[in-house]
Amino acid sequence: MAIALYVHLPSLSGKDIKKILLEEVLSIGSLEDDALFQWVGVISDSDSYIYVTDNMDYSLKKFDDQGNLIKKTGQKGKGPGEFLAPRYLGISNEFLYVTDQFKSKIQVFDKNLNYSRSLPISMPVSDLKVLSDDKIAVTTISMSKTGRIFIFNSKGKIKRELLYSDKKSPLMMDNVNFDFDVQGNLYVVYNYQDKIEKFDPEGRKIWTKKLLNIKKIKREKVGPFTLPTKFVYKDVALDSSGNLFILGGGFSKNPSCDVYVLTPEGTHLTTFTLPDSSHCIYVDGNDFLYSRINEGVTLRKFKIKYVYE
Secondary structure, three states, X not given: OEEEEEOOOOEEOOEEEEEEEEEEEEEEOOOOOOOOOOEEEXXXXXXXXXXXXXXXXXXXXXXXXXXXXEEEEOOEOOOOXXXXXXXXXXXXXXXXXXXXXXXXXXXEEEOOOOEEEEEEOOOOEEEEEEEEOOEEEEEEOOOOOOOEEEEEOOOOOEEEEEEOOOOOOOOOOOOEEEEEOOOOOEEEEEOOOOOEEEEOOOOOEEEEEXXXXXXXXXXXEEOOEEEEOOOOEEEEEEOOOOOEEEEEOOOXXXXXXXXXXXXXOOOEEEEEEOOOOOOOOEEOOOOEEEEEEHHHOEEEEEEEEEEEO
């Protein structure tokens, strides 16, 4: 299946983009099988193997590029290699890094899904990017240390803190998803603010963008806390050219389906719409985009095609 998105875009590489095509190349899992129950995190390696965390059966799964299940590991539990609520995935040349919503640690597996070790993290992890086996970047949910990204080493010790916000904001309002480009520039998208920002490798802010012109975010009382109730942006990923793909949330015209594409300079190229709502997007090194349908039962893989005039 190919989805043609006809748009008028700025010039890239001396040519004008006429349209963008998303061509579906793979679908894993369906309502008729048990390949996936509710996948949460996804990542792929240089050999095109696909790894997912499955929340419903407490597992980490490995698929080949044809969608065949190669191996599955994990069960419900608190021990090494076990999960309570597996979430985000990171990858290096040798290892996989897996977060768990209810564990204050990142579990490390080799690419054959054998448990290797755990990194102690004192706070719940809200996003994860592995830069190398000695540089693991995370954001956390914290009442005190907000507005920062922590860089951990291979032993779980904090090597560096990147401050992206020094304002004292209400609880959760500084939550972000983030990514790094190959030059080490940092991109953050705020989950509950209409704000997208770029920082250089030294932590200096380069630009700030707003796409939706949202004036005010509604917040409601949840137990003892007052929290925002609707996502502005849900995820961010970079393609091989450094373009940003930002998944919109509840304020978008098509909630959890609209994807905003920006250049590394912050220019808005276009917005396209996924076939179904997704909690996240992931773009691999070969410019394949991954999203979900059927509330996590199905993982879909698309080839991103830029068509030039």
